[in-house]
Amino acid sequence: MIRSLLRELTGKVRRIEYCAMSVDLVSTCKGIVRVGSMPDVVKFMGEHGFREEIVVVPAWEVSMAGDNRTGEEFILWQDQMRGGRLKEYVGLKHDVRQLEHNLDRIFPYFFDDRNLSVVRKDWLGNWFHSNIADPCCKFGGVEICCADNDVVISEDGELIYRRSDFAPAYNSDKEVEAVLESVVRDGKAREFLEVVPIGCGNGVVGTVANSIVRFGEYVIWIDPCGYPAKTLARHGIHWDDVTHYLFTHNHEDHVQGFTACLERARRHGRKLNMIIADSVFRVMKELYAPLFPDLENYVQRFSLKPGTALFLGAVKIESRWNHHILPYGSIGLKISAGGNCFGYSGDTKYDEAINKILNRPELDAQWFADCDLVFHEIEFDNPDSVHSHWKQVAALQSRIRGKVLGYHCPHLGCPSFPLAEEGRSYTLKDLF
Numbered sequence: 001m002i003r004s005l006l007r008e009l010t011g012k013v014r015r016i017e018y019c020a021m022s023v024d025l026v027s028t029c030k031g032i033v034r035v036g037s038m039p040d041v042v043k044f045m046g047e048h049g050f051r052e053e054i055v056v057v058p059a060w061e062v063s064m065a066g067d068n069r070t071g072e073e074f075i076l077w078q079d080q081m082r083g084g085r086l087k088e089y090v091g092l093k094h095d096v097r098q099l100e101h102n103l104d105r106i107f108p109y110f111f112d113d114r115n116l117s118v119v120r121k122d123w124l125g126n127w128f129h130s131n132i133a134d135p136c137c138k139f140g141g142v143e144i145c146c147a148d149n150d151v152v153i154s155e156d157g158e159l160i161y162r163r164s165d166f167a168p169a170y171n172s173d174k175e176v177e178a179v180l181e182s183v184v185r186d187g188k189a190r191e192f193l194e195v196v197p198i199g200c201g202n203g204v205v206g207t208v209a210n211s212i213v214r215f216g217e218y219v220i221w222i223d224p225c226g227y228p229a230k231t232l233a234r235h236g237i238h239w240d241d242v243t244h245y246l247f248t249h250n251h252e253d254h255v256q257g258f259t260a261c262l263e264r265a266r267r268h269g270r271k272l273n274m275i276i277a278d279s280v281f282r283v284m285k286e287l288y289a290p291l292f293p294d295l296e297n298y299v300q301r302f303s304l305k306p307g308t309a310l311f312l313g314a315v316k317i318e319s320r321w322n323h324h325i326l327p328y329g330s331i332g333l334k335i336s337a338g339g340n341c342f343g344y345s346g347d348t349k350y351d352e353a354i355n356k357i358l359n360r361p362e363l364d365a366q367w368f369a370d371c372d373l374v375f376h377e378i379e380f381d382n383p384d385s386v387h388s389h390w391k392q393v394a395a396l397q398s399r400i401r402g403k404v405l406g407y408h409c410p411h412l413g414c415p416s417f418p419l420a421e422e423g424r425s426y427t428l429k430d431l432f
Contacts, residue, residue: 004044012160016044019179019227020065020172025050026153026161030142035151035163039226039256041071042078056144056151057091057099058163062291063172064267066226067259069099073107073252076127090131090144100130102287106250110325111386115349116357118327173267176229183238190214192429193340197375197407197420198235199225208407208422209253211344211375212237215315215337220244220275222333222344224257228264231257235423239264244302244312246275248346249322249330250283258284259291262298271300275310275317278303279328304331306362314338320362322348323355325386332362334371340428343367343374343402350376350388350396365399372428375420378406390417403431 004018012027016038023044024035031053038044045051055075061068079087089096108121131137135147145152151163192215199210210223212232221242225231229239245261248254265272274281281303285295292298302310310317316336324330324347333344348363355363368374376396379387390406394417397404405420412419420426 004047006048009166010160013166015166016041016048016050017168018044019230020063020168020170020175021068021227022168024161024163024166025052028054028142028153028155028160030054030139033142033144033153033161035161036068037071037075038068039066039070040074042074052087053085054088054090054139054142054144056146056153057089057095058146058151059092059095059149060098060290062259062263064176064229064260064264065172066256067291069102070226070252070256070259072099072103076103076107076123079127080123084127086127086129088129088131088139090133090137090146092146093132093134095146096130096132098290100124100128103128105283105287106252106326109327111349115351115354115384115386118325176264179229179233180239183233183236185238186236186241187217189216190338192338192427193335193342195342195373195375195426195428196235196237197422197424197426198237199223199231199422207410208420211407211420212242213335213342215335216313218243218312218315220246220312220315220335221257222246223248223254224261225253226256226260228257228260244273244275246304246317246333247280247284248333248344249324249326250280250287250328251326251330251347254347255284259288262288262292262295265298266292271298273300273302275302275304277306277319277329277331280331283328306331320367322346323350323358323360323363324348332367334368336370338429340373341371341402342428343371343376345374345376345388347377347386347408348388349386350392352392352395365396368396368400368402368404371400371402372431373426374400374402374404375407376404377408378417378419380409380412380416390415393417 007015021038026033033054034052035056133146136145141156143154153161194214196212197208213220304319306319318334320332322330332346383389407420
């Protein structure tokens, strides 16, 4: 698990920091007040034993380390799973409504009771309560004021926190550049497909949830995770060596790195090469428009069309629509080059009984029949979850010749099914 740093700023204020991003936690008589967000914030808070009752939503900001909103989807997801209480969100009307809108586009969707179709739940109203600070909002003796791009928290009339008084001493962009200076660039063309599972997943535990795929001069990062410079550097990969970014769907754990990647492209006056389905891109463009109103000026888009192959030079990318819980779709992949094929399930509910009912051949195991290596998302604990239970994936393995490794799950020392190892380089020519 990634370890973050907990700092005590005063007797009532603590700060969680990781890779030039932070959130402040203020102790009050009404419980913990969290100011801001960050990718994987739910994991970092759990790491230090915090649970907030109130969240202050500041203006949306972005740097090359990430943005200060990504994190809320899985905060609410965990509350929903634990049966937690309604959480209070405080901020200026524009900021709170914007966050609520973005969550509303993603958070409430789930499977029906038979795991056959996507339905919309009432979860957002159950777990998210907005409080407009105009410019202040009170919770008993606790007053929270948001004005002039600042956050002020008082308790029984006594000031206990002013955000501007606790400005971070670091410059996030400079820290990113410092990280990149420590990594050697790798311009070597690959003669065979090479895959490196990398990155952190669902905001709750450390897990492989994305991968780097290399062939020739192409370096494709599937679902770039949060803190891109730092995450890649841990495995000796320079962020600027990535040539293309492929997004499978809009869930937070698969787009955490998007804002940082796009901000780096904008700062350096270049385009971000995005490989993405049209419906997924439309939602991303809408959600991130407040940060990037000129988003398309910094994007070179390569459209994934399931059933139709996309070519990047000698690299062939085939895609399918998965069986997952977003109405905008989730993509599965086959990437072929140099005589080998790599399969990537993406988030999907692989279940042979469900597949028979859906009658979609592309969801069958045989879709991966020509793959030498498959990374398949996997779930160990709950056969009825929205992800693929390991016994179903074991059945898939028995029906295809290629090697299948599980990913998108907590790391286990002795798993029931073999898992992809984070940071290990899989060169497909060496598998057989």
